[in-house]
Amino acid sequence: MFxxxxxxxxxxxxxxxxxxxxxxPLVVTGFAQLFFNKQANGSLIxxxxxxLGSRLIGQAFDDPKYFWGRNSATSSVCNAxxxxxxxLGPSNPALLDEVNTRIKAxxxxxxxxxxxxxxxxxxxxxxxxxxxxxxxxxxxQAPRIARVRGISRDxxxxxxxxxxxxxxxxxxGEPVVNVLEANLALDGYRNR
Amino acid sequence: MNLNNFIQIAIYLAILLLLVKPLGxxxxxxxxxxPCGLNVWFGGLEKLIYRFIGTNPEQGMSWKTYAVAVMxxxxxGIIIVYAIxxxxxxxxxxxxxxxxxxxDLSFNTAISFATNxxxxxxxxxxxxxxxxxxMGLTVQNFVSAATGMAVLVASIRGFVQKQIETIGNFWxxxxxxxxxxxxxxxxxxxxxxxSQGMVQTFKPSARVDLLQSxxxxxxxxxxxxxxxxxxxxxxIAIKQLGTNGGGFFNVNSAHPFENPxxxxxxxxxxxxxxxxxxxxxxxxxxxxDKRQGWALLIAMLIIxxxxxxxxxxxxxxxxxxxNSLGIDQKHSVMQPGGNMEGKEARFGIVNSAIxxxxxxxxxxxxVNSMHDSYMPLGGLVPMWLMQLGEVVFGGVGSGLYGMLAxxxxxxxxxxxxxxxxxxxxxxxxxxYEMKMAALILLIPHMCVLLGTALAVILPKARAAIxxxxxxxxxxxxxxxxxxxxxxGSAFAGLSTNTFxxxxxxxxxxxxxxxxxxxxxxxxxxxxxxxKIVPASSGTLPTHTPLFIIFLVMVVLIVGALxxxxxxxxxxxxxxxxxxxx
Numbered sequence: 001m002f003x004x005x006x007x008x009x010x011x012x013x014x015x016x017x018x019x020x021x022x023x024x025p026l027v028v029t030g031f032a033q034l035f036f037n038k039q040a041n042g043s044l045i046x047x048x049x050x051x052l053g054s055r056l057i058g059q060a061f062d063d064p065k066y067f068w069g070r071n072s073a074t075s076s077v078c079n080a081x082x083x084x085x086x087x088l089g090p091s092n093p094a095l096l097d098e099v100n101t102r103i104k105a106x107x108x109x110x111x112x113x114x115x116x117x118x119x120x121x122x123x124x125x126x127x128x129x130x131x132x133x134x135x136x137x138x139x140x141q142a143p144r145i146a147r148v149r150g151i152s153r154d155x156x157x158x159x160x161x162x163x164x165x166x167x168x169x170x171x172x173g174e175p176v177v178n179v180l181e182a183n184l185a186l187d188g189y190r191n192r
Numbered sequence: 193m194n195l196n197n198f199i200q201i202a203i204y205l206a207i208l209l210l211l212v213k214p215l216g217x218x219x220x221x222x223x224x225x226x227p228c229g230l231n232v233w234f235g236g237l238e239k240l241i242y243r244f245i246g247t248n249p250e251q252g253m254s255w256k257t258y259a260v261a262v263m264x265x266x267x268x269g270i271i272i273v274y275a276i277x278x279x280x281x282x283x284x285x286x287x288x289x290x291x292x293x294x295x296d297l298s299f300n301t302a303i304s305f306a307t308n309x310x311x312x313x314x315x316x317x318x319x320x321x322x323x324x325x326x327m328g329l330t331v332q333n334f335v336s337a338a339t340g341m342a343v344l345v346a347s348i349r350g351f352v353q354k355q356i357e358t359i360g361n362f363w364x365x366x367x368x369x370x371x372x373x374x375x376x377x378x379x380x381x382x383x384x385x386x387s388q389g390m391v392q393t394f395k396p397s398a399r400v401d402l403l404q405s406x407x408x409x410x411x412x413x414x415x416x417x418x419x420x421x422x423x424x425x426x427x428i429a430i431k432q433l434g435t436n437g438g439g440f441f442n443v444n445s446a447h448p449f450e451n452p453x454x455x456x457x458x459x460x461x462x463x464x465x466x467x468x469x470x471x472x473x474x475x476x477x478x479x480x481d482k483r484q485g486w487a488l489l490i491a492m493l494i495i496x497x498x499x500x501x502x503x504x505x506x507x508x509x510x511x512x513x514x515n516s517l518g519i520d521q522k523h524s525v526m527q528p529g530g531n532m533e534g535k536e537a538r539f540g541i542v543n544s545a546i547x548x549x550x551x552x553x554x555x556x557x558x559v560n561s562m563h564d565s566y567m568p569l570g571g572l573v574p575m576w577l578m579q580l581g582e583v584v585f586g587g588v589g590s591g592l593y594g595m596l597a598x599x600x601x602x603x604x605x606x607x608x609x610x611x612x613x614x615x616x617x618x619x620x621x622x623x624y625e626m627k628m629a630a631l632i633l634l635i636p637h638m639c640v641l642l643g644t645a646l647a648v649i650l651p652k653a654r655a656a657i658x659x660x661x662x663x664x665x666x667x668x669x670x671x672x673x674x675x676x677x678x679x680g681s682a683f684a685g686l687s688t689n690t691f692x693x694x695x696x697x698x699x700x701x702x703x704x705x706x707x708x709x710x711x712x713x714x715x716x717x718x719x720x721x722x723k724i725v726p727a728s729s730g731t732l733p734t735h736t737p738l739f740i741i742f743l744v745m746v747v748l749i750v751g752a753l754x755x756x757x758x759x760x761x762x763x764x765x766x767x768x769x770x771x772x773x
Contacts, residue, residue, distance in 0.1 A: 001257055004246070009264040011245045012363060013272065013335075016370060021331040024375060025426040028382045032392035032425060035383075040392045042421050042449070044400070051400045056389050056448040057419055060406045070537065076408040080419040081397060082318050083443040085534045085562035087685035089659035089666075090511050091770050095533060095565075099514060116520035119510065123533040126446035126544075126561045132537040136526035165538075172200060173454020174528045174540035183403055 045180070047189050053180050054080075058131040061183065064109040065148045067133070067141055069179040070120060071102055074128035086124040098124065110144035132176035135164060145186065159185045194523050197504055197542040204458070204546055205497075208465055212489065215466065216473025222372045223345045223365065224478065234371050241371075245363050252358025255717025258346055259710050261362040262339060266306050266706070269332055273302040276328040277320070286321035287396035288420075293319060300694035305332035307705035308340055308587050310431070310438030310557055310680040311697060313689045317420035317441050322394060329438060330427045334378075337434025337467075338369035340589030343709050344471060345369075347593045348478045350716030351617045354724050359716045373467070374434055381463060382429035389452030392425040424450060432463035435587045437557030437680045445547075445560040446536055457539055457560060461547050464556045468585040471592050479617055483735035488595055491743045495584045496553050499573045503545040506570035507531050512771060534565030545570070552577040555587035557680025564659070564667065564683040568767035571683070572759060575670050578677045580751040581636055587678060590705075593712045595747075597632040599734070600625055600715070602746045606732055606739070616734060618724035625718060628711035635707045637754050639676035639700040644669050644758065646696065653692050658685030662769070666762035675700040 032040040044051045053059055058069045060077035072078045073086035088095040102122040106113075118136035138160045146153040163182040166175045221228045231238070242249050253261065277293040280286060293301070297313055304311040305328070314320060320329070342365030349359050386392050398419040405415040424440040428450055431437055441447040451457050469489060476485020508530040510521030523529040528540030535544045544561035551558055552574035563571055577584055583594040599616060604626050607614030614621040647653040647668045657664035667686040674681055675697040682688070688697065725731075733739065 002260065005257070005261045005264050008245045008247055008363060009261065009268045012241075012265060012366065013268050013331075015241055015244055016335055016367075017272075017327060017331045020334040020370065020375065020430075021327040024379070025326050025330060025423050028379065028386070028426040028429075029392050029394065029423055031383055032386040036386045039389045039452075040386050040425075041395065042391050042393075042398050042419055043389045043452075044398060051398065052403065053400045053417065054398070054419055056452050057417070058448075059402050059404070059417060060414075061404050062406060063404050066404060076412075076414050077406060078417065080417050082315065082420075083441050083447050084315075085443055085446065085565065085684065087562055087564040087658055087683070088533060089564060089663035089685070089766075090513070090531065090533070090567050091661060091663055091766055092659045095511075096513060096517075099517060099519070103517060103519075116518055118527050119514065119519050119521045119529060120527060120532045120537050122514075122519060123535075124565075126534050126536050126559075127441075127443040127448060129443075129448055130536050130538075131448055134527035134537055134540075136520065136524065137537075139526065168454040168458070171203060172458050173538055173543060176537045180403065187403070 045184070052184060052189070055178060055181060056131055058129050059180050061179070062105065064144055066183045066186065067138060067145065067179050068121070069133055070125040070130040071098060071123060072128040073124045078129055080129055083127045083129055085126045085128060113140070113143055115140060131178055131180060133179055135160070135175055135177060138177040138182070149186065193501065193504055193508065197508065200542050201500065201504070201546060204461065208462060208469060211466060212470045212473050215470035216485070217477060219373055219470060220474040220477035222368050223474070228372060230372050230376060238367060238371060241367050242363065247361060247363045249361060249364045252360055253362060254357055255359050255713045258359055258362050259713045262343065262709060263706065265366070266339060269306045269335060270302045273305055273328040273332055274298045276324050277301060280321045280324045283321065283323045285323035285326070285394065288321070290319065290321045296691050296694035297689060300698040303698045303701050304680065305329050305436070305438060306336055307678055307701045308336035308434070308436055308555065308590065309675060309678040309701045309705070310436045311675055311682070311701065312438055312444070312680070313694055315442035316439055317422070322422055325427060325440060326423060330430065333427065333430040333434050333436045333438070334370050334374050335366065337374055337430070337436060337588045338366050340587050341369040341373070341471070342366050342589065343712060344589035344593045347596060347712055347716040348475055350719035351479055351619055353720045355722070356720050359713070359720050374430060377433050378429040381433065381459060382425040384459060385428060385456050386425045388456040389449070390425040390428060390456065391421045391449045392423050393421050394423060395421055397421055428460070431558060432460045432556065433467055435464065435468060435554045435556040437551065439558060445558045446562070451560055454538060454543070457543055457547070461550050464550045464554050464558070465585050467588045468554050468591045471589065475592060481617070481735070484617065487735040487740050488592070491740045492584045492595070494740070494744050495580070495747065496549070499553070499577055500546065500549040503549045503570050503573040504542055506567045507545050508541045509567070511567065531565070531567050531570070534562030536560065548574050549577065551681055552679060553584040555582040555591065555677060555679045557674065559681050562684060563670070563681060564685045568763040568770060571666065572763035574681065575666070575673055575763065576751065576755065576759065578673045578679045579640065579755045580747055581633065582677045582679060583747060590678065590708070594632065594708070597629040597712065598747050599743060600629040601633065602743045603732065603734065605746065606742060610732065612730055612732065615725055615731065618727065619719045619722050620725060625715050628715045631711045632708050633750060636676045636704045639704045640672045641758065643672035643676060643696055643700050647672065650692065652690070656687040656690060656693065658687070662762055662766040666766065669758055669762050671697060672700060676704045678705050
């Protein structure tokens with residue numbers, strides 16, 4: 001019984017490896033590359049043939065003229081080769097340090113803004129690569145961007161609206177603004 | 193809990209429950225060898241596989257042969273995955289030139305994937321080659337799930353068959369689970385996920401110039417971003433459907449390439465519970481009394497829904513420490529609010545909390561938010577759901593056979609209370625079945641508590657903690673809870689890629705998987721030999737609300753009594769300190 005089952009176990013592993021480890025991923029890759037070429041290769045945004053980034057992968061911004069994204073806990077911020085969350089617990093003093101550092105940076109960049117700061121703007125995302133912020137976090141930054149760039153707040157708000165992604169069917173998920181796309185629009189790139 | 197939270201939860205549960213009957217029926221037909229539609233296409237291949245393996249599909253196995261086949265197949269898988277990781281530097285499909293993986297980490301990862309746990313001590317994009325992910329991990333994603341389903345089906349046969357020595361053929365159950373259930377569902381899901389932006393490519397990482405250069409913490413200017421890619425979608429689809437949960441990327445389904453949109457999130461979290469929930473219907477179908485299947489599903493929901501509510505509630509309330517800092521944590525049309533540390537903006541609070549609850553109710557263990565950053569009681573929910581023994585949905589197959597062990601205990605206790613011989617589905621439950629069921633209940637508890645106790649004694653193991661105080665204890669408790677119940681999610685602040693944790697968690701995963709499978713098959717073998725006693729007025733009905741509540745109480749009391757002291761030292765005391773109650 002033992003010998004026969006060992007032989008069956010080895011052969012079963014071989015045949016199932018071929019089916020699920022070779023044929024299946026190759027079939028998925030084939031269809032994916034054929035029908036969803038852009039998505040399957042990382043949803044990269046191009047301008048005149050040069051990749052500017054991925055619309056799904058956040059980039060780090062700390063210049064007051066850009067929208068800032070979520071805090072990123074990856075080593076070297078928004079490191080898309082090594083994703084990581086902060087894993088700071090709710091009672092950890094280091095969490096308060098992280099939040100206070102961001103509050104200070106926001107206040108320095110725009111001292112006159114006394115609105116309460118949306119929570120997602122001062123906390124770390126799970127992936128360290130979150131490409132989005134909440135609508136509240138985007139509108140909170142509009143006065144600063146308008147002032148630094150010398151453009152009207154309505155222009156900034158238009159850009160926010162153009163790069164807002166609503167809930168799926170109005171029901172699922174949360175409405176968000178894509179930070180990289182909005183910043184590219186601020187810099188005059190015409191691409192989405 | 194606000195209106196949108198409520199709507200999203202309602203949609204999730206409604207669609208899940210709508211799919212239970214069609215998929216449950218389909219799976220029952222597959223296992224009973226009836227025409228299921230796909231056999232027209234795959235029937236020839238199926239026969240070819242049996243000939244290649246050298247098994248006669250008509251020939252059943254005794255429970256001991258079945259157990260030997262399960263163990264040999266799984267141990268062979270562990271050896272292969274270990275070898276592939278060690279040798280990956282010399283194998284093809286390694287465009288990022290990953291070196292071979294260390295011995296203790298390879299040991300841990302091999303057991304992790306073979307046992308359907310998928311604990312991640314490795315960081316996907318920084319440790320493993322595309323070859324390892326496909327030929328090692330993706331394969332185990334399929335076959336570990338299929339193993340669980342096979343053992344469940346063999347157990348169900350124990351209840352259905354009358355005076356028969358055999359409980360089915362493992363190779364047939366394994367191949368049918370893979371070919372007719374897991375493979376087609378994964379193929380469809382993978383392609384839908386790619387359409388949402390999940391990557392599926394063999395190209396190496398992409399490199400882009402950043403729009404704005406930025407100084408990193410060492411003062412170095414960073415002006416480029418390297419974006420890790422890979423054949424992710426094919427693995428993510430089966431990782432969710434097979435309650436595996438091991439990520440292609442380090443942060444699992446929080447990574448935008450592993451979960452790009454609200455739709456991908458919905459489908460993935462649906463896939464987490466889909467097969468495990470539907471198998472309840474399959475059970476009812478196969479024992480020819482669908483009420484029995486619904487009863488088990490209802491018992492699971494009775495535990496699941498309050499846990500889900502609690503998780504959403506505590507996360508939506510936010511962190512009291514941030515209130516004094518001028519931070520807006522309130523929910524509005526402009527923002528989800530709440531405790532957003534370790535959560536993604538596109539998922540907000542409710543989708544993160546649904547996921548955390550579903551992934552730990554099922555023994556999936558994938559995450560779309562960082563559980564370590566949850567509020568104390570928000571993080572208690574996932575921990576406790578695992579500690580109940582992964583029987584609230586649980587792993588595909590393994591969750592339901594775990595629940596059947598609880599049913600055996602429940603009918604035994606109620607039999608004692610009313611002075612009748614305990615029976616379930618016409619089979620007498622005697623001391624042999626009770627002993628085996630007790631093993632199934634107690635072994636995971638032992639792995640969790642002994643492992644945690646050992647880790648907090650050893651200074652080196654304590655040094656792995658990230659968060660100070662009670663939360664640090666929670667990190668260790670969570671790690672052994674996860675490994676000891678084959679879940680795989682983590683309070684990821686704990687640095688577990690060390691010799692101690694790789695070995696200790698590896699052993700916990702091994703014992704809590706196979707030391708449950710063997711007694712379960714023993715129960716199946718013993719029941720299969722028994723007669724079916726016709727129901728009489730003295731029979732305790734096991735589909736009534738009374739029995740459902742009784743079963744829920746047995747599950748909750750065993751879980752609560754065992755873990756309340758440990759939970760008090762971790763999340764409960766942290767909650768009390770945080771709110772200064």
